[in-house]
Amino acid sequence: QASSELSWDELRPIDPLGLEVGYRLIPLVDKNQGGELMARIKGVRRKLTQDIGFLVPPVHIRDNLELSANAYRLLVHGVPVATAEIYPDRELALDPGGALGQLDGIPGKDPAFGLDATWIQPHQRAYAESMGYTVVDPATVVATHLSHLIREHAPELLGHEEVQQLLATLAKTAPKMVEDLTPKALPLSVVVRVLQNLLIERIPVRQLRKIVEALVEHAPHSQDPTTLTAAVRTSLGRFIVQEIAGMSAELPVYTLAPQLERVLQESTHGNGVALEPGLAERLHQSLADCVGKQEARNEPAVVLVPGQVRAALARLVRHSVPSLSVLAYSEVPEDKRLKLVGTIS
Missing domain, CATH: 3.40.50.12790 (FHIPEP family, domain 4)
Incomplete structure (x- = not known):
């Protein structure tokens, strides 16, 4: 029987977020083997969606036998952005500053922030904590690393489709405002660029109503994304300062x-x-x-x-x-x- 003809379906869409794991890490992502990573990742997505202000896409997880057994790598739009090694049967002890003495174990690094750390046996946990170390399990190590990278790459994860969804959600409570914004006042591409500019400087876009108000107000004077970003930042001033300095x-x-x-x-x-x-x-x-x-x-x-x-x-x-x-x-x-x-x- 002749093989079927090639079709456009051969082209798989590229996942916005991907996690590839070596074979020793498969139990971490397999619920049937007690793996907790899937639940942790869901928690990370929920928290970041609320913090950053747009729906963080699902993380596509698959095994990759080309990676070393204990390694994983994180991808954004199909491009690897980070790789690290963990020990699924151990726990990671981090010194937050002021821990007393050394621990027996495998020296390593905390993947998210690059701090020196030690992979210890689970039974050493209580001892390590009594010496002032913070101890985390492997699933938490990967989830924290993923969370850090999603924040860093947020501007790349917010595209036209996501901005349209954001505006559609806002239109349920403020239809006139969204109607006045695009395409009446600004092309969607300019709105996308402004929101990406905010994310590049770690400003969440969850204050969407205020952002849209500022864009509608300043669009008659300029269509330049940089000028509009500056106007939006001024209107978000109190929020930006609070994000930096908290309630002090x-x-x-x-x-x-x-x-x-x-x-x-x-x-x-x-x-x-x-x-x-x-x-x-x-x-x-x-x-x-x-x-x-x-x-x-x-x-x-x-x-x-x-x-x-x-x-x-x-x-x-x-x-x-x-x-x-x-x-x-x-x-x-x-x-x-x-x-x-x-x-x-």
Whole structure:
């Protein structure tokens, strides 16, 4: 019998999120073998959907015999973004700082944050905890890593389809507002770009009504996603500051020395900054030092800058100093007390 003709059905759609596991990890994802990972992943999706503000897609799990037996890898739109090894019959002991003494076990790393850790036998758990270690089971290790990566890659997971679903949900309670937004005021592609811009800087899109209000208000003046993102950020100022500083009465901030501010303003073209390499390196170093000082004080690291350089500076430091928040003066609510911690020169 001749094999059937090829058809377009041969092309499988690529999953937005994938998890591939080596053969020793299969019991972790198999409910029949007591695997808890599926339930953990569902919990991660539920929490992130509420936190970030759009439905996190299902995670497609499959075994991959090309991986080493204890390895797994995470994929976003079919592209591997992280890989790690775990020991399914052991538990991971992490030192949160101040743990006493060493543990017997297999040295390893916490996959999500790269901290040194030790894989111990389950019976060592109580002893490790009594010494000040935090101990987590393998399913939690993978789920935490996945959660971290979904947050990091959120802008890539929010596309046209997802934004249409978001707007359809909002239209149930605010039909006129959504009707005024797209396609009347803005093409959908611009709305998508603005929401992605917010996610790139770790701002959740769950305040969708406020975001749409700002877009409807500013669309007559500009269709440029960067300009519109700045307008949306200003309207979300109170929310952004709370995401950074929680409920604390004061917001600790660094400012730029006037001369540096001027250099940045002169070197900003569109969304980018063209700084000579030596200056860019010194700026990165100064900002990284600020973050280090703030972390030692257990406070957020925030630099406050004029609106016209905010987007460009944020882009410049996004990967080199990821825990730094770059805010424009206009984004800070008038009733928020600022505490000037230092000036960057």
